[in-house]
Amino acid sequence: xxxxxxxxKGGAGTTxxxxxxxxxxxxxxxxxxxxxxxxxxxxxxxxxxxxxxPGVAEWLVAxxxxxxxxxxxxxxxxxxxxxxxxxxxxxxxxxxxxxxxxAWARIAGACAxxxxxxxxxxxxxxxxxxxxxVHHAADQSLLVVRPCYLALRRASAVASRASGAILxxxxxxxxxxxxxxxxxxxxxxxxxxxxxxxxxxxxxxxxMSRLPHALARSLRHVTVVGAMR
Numbered sequence: 248x249x250x251x252x253x254x255x256k257g258g259a260g261t262t263x264x265x266x267x268x269x270x271x272x273x274x275x276x277x278x279x280x281x282x283x284x285x286x287x288x289x290x291x292x293x294x295x296x297x298x299x300x301p302g303v304a305e306w307l308v309a310x311x312x313x314x315x316x317x318x319x320x321x322x323x324x325x326x327x328x329x330x331x332x333x334x335x336x337x338x339x340x341x342x343x344x345x346x347x348x349x350a351w352a353r354i355a356g357a358c359a360x361x362x363x364x365x366x367x368x369x370x371x372x373x374x375x376x377x378x379x380x381v382h383h384a385a386d387q388s389l390l391v392v393r394p395c396y397l398a399l400r401r402a403s404a405v406a407s408r409a410s411g412a413i414l415x416x417x418x419x420x421x422x423x424x425x426x427x428x429x430x431x432x433x434x435x436x437x438x439x440x441x442x443x444x445x446x447x448x449x450x451x452x453x454x455m456s457r458l459p460h461a462l463a464r465s466l467r468h469v470t471v472v473g474a475m476r
Contacts, residue, residue, distance in 0.1 A: 248272070249358045250469075251385040252413075253372035254392060255401045260415045260439070261391040263449060265371035266292045267462045268389075270455060271470045272367050273328035279366045280328050281321050283358065285346070286373025287333040294452025295330070298322040302334030306357075307350050317357035318366070324455060348378050355384040362386075382408040387469065389413050390433065394422035399430045411436035413469070439465040 252265040266289055269282040282289050283303065290297045306317045321329035346354070358368040370385075382388040390409035392402050394416060406412070414427055414435045424435045439445075442461040448454045 248276070248367045248387075249362045249385045250367075250369045251372060251377065251382065251388045252370065252391055253377055253388070254374055254390065254398075255376050255405055256392075256398045257374035259374070259391045259393055259398065261373055262286050262288045262292050262371050263445065263454070263462070264389070264391050264413050264415075264439070264466065265289065265369050266454060267458060267466055268470060269328055269369040270458055271463060271466055272369065273325060275467075275470060276367060278327075281318050281331060281361060281366060281368050282328070283317070283331045283354065283368060283370045284333050285354075285375070286371045288373075289330055289371055290332060291452070292449055293324055293330070293455045295322075295324050295455065298330065298332040302332040303354070304334040307346075307353065314353070314357040314360045315364070317354070318361045318368070328455075346375075351378050351381050355381045359384055376405045376408070379408055382410075385410075387411065389436065389469065390431070391415065392427065392431070393417060394420040394427055396422075399427065403430055403432075406431035406433050409433050411469075413437045413439065413466070415439045415441070417441050437465045437469050 252261050254261045269280050272280040301320055306312050321331045323329050361368050388410045390412045392398050392412055412433050412435050414424055418441055424438050428435055440461055444459045448457055448459050
């Protein structure tokens with residue numbers, strides 16, 4: 248299973264969603280789960296040390312590296328969960344870390360190859376809209392969004408690429424899941440309520456050892472449906 252998590256706007260919670268999905272898959276689905284961290288914050292979110300070895304950047308600048316070499320760079324987080332980190336430099340030399348279409352194609356191919364070998368891959372794309380072909384290669388392309396007019400306005404232009412949305416709700420917002428579905432034209436597959444225990448778990452580096460019930464409950468359907476495909 249290949250799950251892509253992304254958002255066109257920063258601060259949506261993409262990394263926490265991707266890390267939580269990876270944890271749930273590792274705990275409930277047979278096989279090894281690998282999180283490919285393109286945003287750069289997955290180790291911190293999980294509460295593990297930043298890997299020191301080569302990562303996505305080094306793999307991309309080695310054009311002769313085979314697809315399966317990317318997932319072999321993964322660092323174990325638990326017995327069933329691994330992380331391929333972004334590494335200290337940007338993945339294609341761009342000062343803002345943007346990936347070109349060719350780089351995205353290579354990453355998607357490596358993730359698909361890892362799934363064919365019996366594993367599961369979650370990609371944290373961060374605040375980036377991957378190319379259309381990458382969404383098509385994924386079993387699930389999850390748009391992470393908040394019920395905010397500005398966020399929905401930006402997301403509506405690219406929402407058709409997603410197979411569904413993960414809605415991170417906030418207190419005091421007038422928009423609900425139905426409003427989000429009508430604005431984006433895609434189904435809300437998971438609704439994560441604002442919960443201070445989630446922020447505390449991430450800030451304390453305890454997400455991996457104490458995954459909040461609100462996150463697990465909201466995202467379990469995504470992992471179950473994906474595993475059945």
